[in-house]
Amino acid sequence: MLNVVIFGPPGSGKGTQSQKIIEKYGLTHISTGDLLRREIHTNTHLGVIAKSYIDRGELVPDETIIEMLDHFMDNLPKVKGIIFDGFPRTVIQAEAFQKMLKNNNTSLSVMLNLEVDRQELIDRLLLRGETSGRSDDNLETITKRLEVYENRTSPVISFYKEVKLYQAIKGMGSVDEIFQGICTVLDKHLEQ
Numbered sequence: 036m037l038n039v040v041i042f043g044p045p046g047s048g049k050g051t052q053s054q055k056i057i058e059k060y061g062l063t064h065i066s067t068g069d070l071l072r073r074e075i076h077t078n079t080h081l082g083v084i085a086k087s088y089i090d091r092g093e094l095v096p097d098e099t100i101i102e103m104l105d106h107f108m109d110n111l112p113k114v115k116g117i118i119f120d121g122f123p124r125t126v127i128q129a130e131a132f133q134k135m136l137k138n139n140n141t142s143l144s145v146m147l148n149l150e151v152d153r154q155e156l157i158d159r160l161l162l163r164g165e166t167s168g169r170s171d172d173n174l175e176t177i178t179k180r181l182e183v184y185e186n187r188t189s190p191v192i193s194f195y196k197e198v199k200l201y202q203a204i205k206g207m208g209s210v211d212e213i214f215q216g217i218c219t220v221l222d223k224h225l226e227q
């Protein structure tokens with residue numbers, strides 16, 4: 036299986052690049068943000084809890100996210116590979132994820148870190164906010180999300196460097212240029 040984590044700060048293009056990866060490599064997509072927004076939309080208990088965190092730009096608690104992902108993995112039919120988008124977002128999630136993959140007799144192929152300058156992230160998210168309808172794409176929440184990323188999510192980079200699954204990707208430039216960088220890495224993994 037080709038299992039990929041697509042990682043990076045809010046606005047780094049994880050969702051956009053995931054769509055292109057799915058099309059080219061036939062992977063199954065899991066975005067924890069999308070799953071949470073679906074829960075909010077259908078007004079479930081989980082959705083009500085998640086909304087209070089998302090609207091403040093905070094992370095949803097690890098136990099909730101890990102349980103949600105466990106459920107997804109348990110109900111997954113046989114697939115070619117999975118792209119994990121927006122997960123893991125803390126070192127605790129990354130540790131639980133390693134165990135989860137092992138329990139499912141699989142492992143992670145690579146973690147792709149999209150590197151983008153801070154001002155570019157803010158510009159992209161504000162632009163997205165004009166059409167996304169997302170309650171968290173406003174300047175105040177964006178600033179909070181970037182702070183949470185620095186403090187709680189960026190340590191995940193060291194975790195993947197240590198287990199030798201880390202791969203930096205230049206996340207600036209056109210969507211196609213960035214995708215080209217991703218393809219070079221994924222093609223190498225497929226050849227192995």
Ligand code: AMP
Pocket residue numbers: 045067068069071088089092093094095096100120121122123124125128171180
């Ligand atoms: P995203 O769509 O990935 O930008 O996620 C939107 C929001 O959902 C984040 O700002 C968090 O509040 C929440 N969220 C998504 N994925 C996670 C995760 N893995 N851990 C904690 N919170 C998450």
